[in-house]
Amino acid sequence: MADNTKDTKEDIKAPKPASNLQIKTPKGTRDWHGPDMLLREQLFQTVSDVFKRHGGTPLDTPVFELREILAGKYGEDSKLIYDLQDQGGELCSLRYDLTVPFARWLAMTSTQQVKRYHIAKVYRRDQPAIARGRMREFHQCDFDIAGVYDPMIPDAEILRIIVEVFDALKLGITIKLNHRKILDGLFAVAGVPAEKIRTISSAVDKLDKMPWADVKKEMVEEKGLPEEVADKIGVYVQNAGNITDIINYIKADAHLPANDDIKAGIHDMELLAAYLEALEVTDKVSFDLSLARGLDYYTGLIFEVINKPEPVAEGDKKKKSKKDDPASQVGSIAAGGRYDNLVGMYGKKQIPCVGISFGIDRIYTILKARGENDIKKREVDVFVMAFGGGKDFDGLLIERMKIARQLWNAGIRAEYMPKAKPKLQAQFKAAEGTPLGVILGEDELKAGQVRLKKLDQGQGQKDEGNLVPIDSLAEEVKKLLL
């Protein structure tokens, strides 16, 4: 570190004039500053406060991993991985998500149980779509519970965490739930051949974007499924509602209850229903048999969170099916599920996990659209100004510094104008957005006093503020900031 510190600025060579140099960030990346950055910090803080409330502990991993750690984990999407150039030594790639680094970390430590969260950037060489918020460098925000526990207890807590996060952000949501075993069982009972389960499942997953007729067409015409099998699937997967109703629907079916996968899934869902009731999550969830997410990865409960629109007013009500609901088409703002086999890929340890990934950049976009970063954030509490203007006025710089020092000592955020003899107008302009002003005048200073003035009440410069003894200034400022 000695040299790291020393090198920071000094090893940058003397400036040369730039020619033809494009001054920009790389494609699909951006800088964060000002209100955007403050909103982002606030969002991360809100989310991690919830995570900590549940005993979550942060994990941070390197931005790149050994290339072989990432190899074979992302299928076709592997082409989107950013590789580091081979400059000798190990071959590395930028992380593509936070799940593989988590699994790698679990595999190389002695950890058996952990609630870990990780908010960090990941990298994908995708075609950027800036307007839709799709970037090449973007954030993920994951909370996972790893360890062997009694069934569905951690799963229920993950759903509770989802509710707490969106409550804290004041965003209405619906959590769509399904269970991998139930879906497997459904397909088997309907008569889907084992080798077609994957492709049929991915067709079903499109039900939130296209009507059933189109999905059926894809199954029958493109994927060669017999029409009567497709029809059976269609009957099953178009059911969604509260957990108990869907459990009862499945149990009442002539064929489904006999399937072993379905039996196991129903047992899980019954436990979950009881736990969600205790955790006051029940009214946020919808057991949706069309939710299919990542079948080859998940092993149990799967879920996806959509931003719930305001209820349609009675008069506006139109006849439309659930699948036409525009909210479904916005896409998910969080998603996750149980994956019990991933950690085992890296070694002997098999650690079951359940986790949620928040689409934090998309949530950021929703909050920003709601105007949350229009609010001028207070960056400092107090602006220290000098009043005067006569020929002999010396700007009171040293005195402004001393007052600011007092305020800093008291932990108060304070600034003064970095000019020796600033004009009063310029100081008021620089103070815009700051709630309090401390105004120094030579006569007042001689009497050991300054003027303390609220700046954010539109009274302009006419209100002279209150005279306050310098010794009790910090105290008075704190009272006004409460």
Place this chain on the structure above:
Amino acid sequence: MADNTKDTKEDIKAPKPASNLQIKTPKGTRDWHGPDMLLREQLFQTVSDVFKRHGGTPLDTPVFELREILAGKYGEDSKLIYDLQDQGGELCSLRYDLTVPFARWLAMTSTQQVKRYHIAKVYRRDQPAIARGRMREFHQCDFDIAGVYDPMIPDAEILRIIVEVFDALKLGITIKLNHRKILDGLFAVAGVPAEKIRTISSAVDKLDKMPWADVKKEMVEEKGLPEEVADKIGVYVQNAGNITDIINYIKADAHLPANDDIKAGIHDMELLAAYLEALEVTDKVSFDLSLARGLDYYTGLIFEVINKPEPVAEGDKKKKSKKDDPASQVGSIAAGGRYDNLVGMYGKKQIPCVGISFGIDRIYTILKARGENDIKKREVDVFVMAFGGGKDFDGLLIERMKIARQLWNAGIRAEYMPKAKPKLQAQFKAAEGTPLGVILGEDELKAGQVRLKKLDQGQGQKDEGNLVPIDSLAEEVKKLLL
């Protein structure tokens, strides 16, 4: 983002058994978790609180930059830059420091004045020295003030910020100061030919690691400086002390005061002395004429912070020169200076800057060595337990969930054991380090009560705690947590 969210876990292919796969982080990188991570978060929080107190605003930039933005900025050290592989499109490299991204950002925005801070990882393909804390992925922590202001006002505030940061961390420091113009003037007056100023300056910079005799030898024998010139330099650069004394020393010299660079530098240092007095920084600084740091980069004040050791007890005092002081050999824990020409490299705008870079990983190492992460950090406030053990004991899982939900609603960090029927012993073990326990019993629950118990007072399980009505539990817990 739709797909980013969806892809998170589901595009990971089904597990395959790993063979010969090395499960580790890349060379020179590490994971952060547990007490290390908590200490790091605490350190970052302390530092950014100080930055915010001075009106600092955070900037975040992409982890990689266009390769040509970094080109020509780091001289020989360019070989340490991590390049991304050419996978089509732009050529990019991982950032090497936070200063170049800051200058690039200033050049591409309309910003004229800003106090920005940036705490983030940077990347150097250096030989790692883990024991010394030198990593390939490590943190930098920069605060810079950019903009045209009256002389030395921002410089003084930067020094004040240094003092506040290390006060907050309870680390004793000395800030060594020098001024580039004074150093230039010194060399000129001593008779160093213009073309040798750079190499002689870097020899002088070694004075904190080797005695004057060796530095002189290097100047004369290796660098061909006439011995009498070296001797003159030696007389000058071995002076260090409070600002006013060194100013007086220079002014009293027969030759120095006539040099224009020195005149300008002395004027700056006189202003600085007055400002540092007002900001109560004076007793932390040492005007050290041997400090040479990055001459081709800095244009004015330069500084370096060393961790000041405890004063040597009277009896132990040995005759030794300032340069033998072991504290000097630890290396700097923060460093910076004024650089007025860097932003101009990227365009028409010339924005003067002064900044400080904290060696945050090294500071972390000092805090850790001081044992600050031995303190078991409270990860949750309350552990919710079930008491019972008879044959019919059902573990009260639903009831534990309901109590935890109440506590979460009140913003309290709470956990319960994720077992349906946990043993009491196991629950107490899982609760270790948690200050409070809430113990549920069937009889108490019937009466609408639970037991609330302090867990961290070594009374074990014998103290039964106090009976508290469930309705006022959150309130009672908050009282005990104060």
